[in-house]
Structure formats: structure tokens, C-alpha cells
Amino acid sequence: MGRKRTISRDELMSAIERVARRVGAAGLSIDAVAKEAGISKSSVVYDCESKAGLLAAFIRHKMARHREVFAEIQARHEGKPNTMLLTLIDKCRRVPTEEELEIALLISASMGEHAECREIMREVISGDIQAVAEQAGDRKRMLMTLLALHGMAFLEFFGFSRFDQETRDDILDELMAIAESDPGANGD
Secondary structure (H helix, E strand, O other): OOOOOOOOHHHHHHHHHHHHHHHHHHHOOHHHHHHHHOOOHHHHHHHHOOHHHHHHHHHHHHHHHHHHHHHHHHHOOOOOOOHHHHHHHHHOOOOOOHHHHHHHHHHHHHHHHOHHHHHHHHHHHHHHHHHHHHHOOOHHHHHHHHHHHHHHHHHHHOOOOOOOHHHHHHHHHHHHHHHHHOOOOOOO
16 A cells, blocks of 8 residues: 655645636635645545635735745834834735736635635725724724725726726825824824
């Protein structure tokens, strides 16, 4: 009897992504991921338990990668008032790639099908909202700024509108000016 092939978590997440890109969230299955990864179905079931588990693991993986990049940007704003909002604005400076847009749609589709996926994203967004509110001097104004930022991102990620770099920079510069004008919760 041969030894079972094992793969890393990153390799499993890559297999999930490849399958999901080919067949969409609705067509994603444990069998398809196992075949793509070159491992047994039982290995995938052990790691993820179900299709919803596959998608939830994938979303957590993508959110962890997002937070790594976020932490690098946040370090540049450490010690300033409204660190979270400043970081979120800077994170949006780069135009999303086609790959990132596809992943956003995949995550969106999974949220429609699976409560666990929706809950993961709800926690991420709620955490951002809470941090912005806690750090703000003028909570209402900073939350409105966050909503404008999220509106811009959602328009792009759902394919309703794309902003060229100049327009993007103009919008984000205005949002940054608003965020920087707020003294923060400590009145700095």
C-alpha cells in the first residue's frame, strides 16, 4: 500500500481557488478539490468537512493574506489619529487586479449560499467599523468617510464601475484629507 500524499494548507487553498475559478462557487465540490490537489477526498473532508467548510477555509485564508498586507500599510500610520481609517484608505490606492475582482465575486457568491461565509465577512467588516468609530473624534464624519470608501470598493469589486488611477487618487486624497482633519478619539 502506497503512502498517502499530503499537501500544505496553502496548496489546498490554491486548489480550491483554481476549481472555484473554473466552475464558480456553486460548482465547487470536495471531489473536484481533491482531484485538483491530487489528494484523497477523505483528506479534504478531514481538513474542511464540507463544501461550506471549503469556502469558509478559503475566505479565512484570503482574509489572512489581506491582513498581512494591511499590517504593512498600518505600520506607516501607527501613532496617528484614525490609524484604521488611514490604513483602509491607503489600502484602496491600488486598482484591484482582475484576479482580485474574481475572488471578490467568489466570496460574495459563497456568502449568499453559506451562513458561515457570510459571518466571516460580517466579522471583518464589523471589526473595521468598530475600530474606525473607536479611533474617531467625530465618529459620524469618520464613519461616513468609511462608508464612502466601502462604496467605492464595492462598486469596483462587483463590477459596476472601475476608476482609473487619477480618479481613484483624487477620491482617496479627499477621503484622506477628511480622515487626517479629525483629531482622533484622544483629541490629538
